[in-house]
Amino acid sequence: xxxxxxxxxxxxxxxxxxxxxxxxxxxxxxxxxxxxxxxxxxxxxxxxxxxxxxxxxxxxxxxxxxxxx
Numbered sequence: 001x002x003x004x005x006x007x008x009x010x011x012x013x014x015x016x017x018x019x020x021x022x023x024x025x026x027x028x029x030x031x032x033x034x035x036x037x038x039x040x041x042x043x044x045x046x047x048x049x050x051x052x053x054x055x056x057x058x059x060x061x062x063x064x065x066x067x068x069x
Contacts (some may be wrong), residue, residue: 008065011058018051 006014025044029035035045 006058006061008062011062015055015058018055022048022051 025048026035029041029044035041035048
């Protein structure tokens with residue numbers, strides 16, 4: 001069975017990395033339409049969405065752990 005061995009620092013570093021990547025991938029894009037004008041931009045959109053999911057999962061786990069600290 002999978003063991004979630006990431007610590008608080010690891011999760012925070014992963015969140016920061018995700019934010020940095022989202023900023024890089026979405027640079028210069030101001031509207032949703034900007035992501036849809038080419039296949040490579042659609043891939044960037046999908047990558048950003050996946051990283052937002054990572055952030056959400058880590059925040060949820062950090063909030064659960066907050067009560068155990």
